[in-house]
Amino acid sequence: MNPDPFIPCYRRLPLRFVRGEGARLFTEDGRPYLDLLSGIAVNALGHAHPRLVEALRDQAGALLHASNLYRHPWGDELATRLAEASGLDLVFFCNSGAEANETALKIARCHHHDLGDPRPGFLALEGGFHGRSLGALSITAKESYRRPFEPLLHGVEWLPPNDQAALAAALRGRRAAALILEPIQGESGVHPLEEGYLQAARDLCDETGTLLIHDEIQCGAGRTGSFLAAEAAGVVPDLVTLAKPIGGGLPLGAVIARAEVGKVLRPGDHGSTFGGNPMACRGGLVFLEELLDHGLLERVAEGGARFREGLEELAERHPSAREVRGRGYMLALELEVPAAPVLDALLGEGVLANAVTETALRFLPPYVLTDDEREEALSILDRALDAADATLHRSDDP
Numbered sequence: 001m002n003p004d005p006f007i008p009c010y011r012r013l014p015l016r017f018v019r020g021e022g023a024r025l026f027t028e029d030g031r032p033y034l035d036l037l038s039g040i041a042v043n044a045l046g047h048a049h050p051r052l053v054e055a056l057r058d059q060a061g062a063l064l065h066a067s068n069l070y071r072h073p074w075g076d077e078l079a080t081r082l083a084e085a086s087g088l089d090l091v092f093f094c095n096s097g098a099e100a101n102e103t104a105l106k107i108a109r110c111h112h113h114d115l116g117d118p119r120p121g122f123l124a125l126e127g128g129f130h131g132r133s134l135g136a137l138s139i140t141a142k143e144s145y146r147r148p149f150e151p152l153l154h155g156v157e158w159l160p161p162n163d164q165a166a167l168a169a170a171l172r173g174r175r176a177a178a179l180i181l182e183p184i185q186g187e188s189g190v191h192p193l194e195e196g197y198l199q200a201a202r203d204l205c206d207e208t209g210t211l212l213i214h215d216e217i218q219c220g221a222g223r224t225g226s227f228l229a230a231e232a233a234g235v236v237p238d239l240v241t242l243a244k245p246i247g248g249g250l251p252l253g254a255v256i257a258r259a260e261v262g263k264v265l266r267p268g269d270h271g272s273t274f275g276g277n278p279m280a281c282r283g284g285l286v287f288l289e290e291l292l293d294h295g296l297l298e299r300v301a302e303g304g305a306r307f308r309e310g311l312e313e314l315a316e317r318h319p320s321a322r323e324v325r326g327r328g329y330m331l332a333l334e335l336e337v338p339a340a341p342v343l344d345a346l347l348g349e350g351v352l353a354n355a356v357t358e359t360a361l362r363f364l365p366p367y368v369l370t371d372d373e374r375e376e377a378l379s380i381l382d383r384a385l386d387a388a389d390a391t392l393h394r395s396d397d398p
């Protein structure tokens with residue numbers, strides 16, 4: 001057996017997980033880890049959620065796949081509920097975030113094409129992340145992610161977040177097909193956009209006939225304590241893309257569109273073989289039911305506020321910690337020191353988080369995190385920051 005038979009595009013820890021339960025993951029030798037990352041914002045219901053397991057067992061014995069040539073009840077119900085929860089009308093199902101964004105870009109191009117006013121360009125934000133496929137990569141800001149794969153889509157212009165003057169100039173000057181943004185930027189380090197900026201983007205897109213795409217793949221589907229993060233600003237986009245948690249852990253992505261915008265894709269224009277298969281939709285239905293019918297959304301709002309308070313208290317007390325960003329269960333702790341040693345200390349104590357930048361820890365816990373688990377995580381972090389404080393003092397010494 002090749003000891004490492006993988007294309008080496010991931011930097012992986014030498015941990016092999018074989019089982020999970022709630023917010024805990026277990027390695028093959030039985031060591032438990034408190035999972036504050038949820039498989040990068042995916043396992044919102046935690047691991048082995050009993051209702052989810054039961055539904056998926058049932059679904060596996062009923063129907064896995066029949067193709068998009070036909071309908072099935074789980075897809076019909078999930079699409080209806082997602083459109084309603086988003087304040088939008090039409091849904092396209094796919095399998096990932098990148099695929100959802102590709103679809104949104106195609107819809108935007110097609111919309112202007114149909115109006116007899118082709119607009120090739122896109123506006124995207126510095127710090128924005130939208131996925132790894134060539135189209136999604138074209139609108140992803142990080143230069144090192146894009147460089148080896150150029151040329152990408154032409155006509156993408158980058159805007160500084162929260163700069164309304166630059167936004168107005170670009171939208172009025174460029175006649176772009178769409179503006180795409182994350183209401184809370186995830187991969188750049190958990191940076192919420194200002195509510196005034198989100199509203200200005202909506203107003204300027206209306207004024208210029210530019211479509212507004214919200215990428216809520218990381219910040220949406222309940223993670224911030226509302227179904228969509230942009231609800232806090234009272235802004236509804238023309239298209240929203242969702243993925244990560246919406247399949248309850250199974251691969252599922254979605255584009256949800258205003259009716260007049262979504263209707264531009266006609267038979268033959270787009271497709272996805274696996275997109276919206278019965279298994280993924282059944283997982284998605286359990287996720288939505290837990291979130292919207294069984295009080296999980298309220299739990300995220302409350303638990304997230306407590307988590308944030310706990311982090312703020314640590315940031316006040318520890319010289320190695322600087323500020324807390326984000327809301328709900330999408331939080332970052334910006335440090336005065338490199339994040340890697342703090343992350344190692346957490347890992348040594350059985351806590352999983354990640355370093356979203358060189359100096360920021362990111363927490364994306366499962367929505368089912370209990371009060372005890374949160375307090376346990378905060379006290380372990382407290383100790384890890386004690387050690388980080390000590391390194392800070394040492395480096396201050398002459």
Ligand SMILES: *Cc1c(COP(=O)(O)O)cnc(C)c1O
Nearest residue numbers: 096097098129130131186217218
């Ligand atoms: C993760 C992510 C994506 C890409 O999703 P994949 O499922 O990995 O393709 C796109 N946008 C945002 C904001 C993300 O966080």
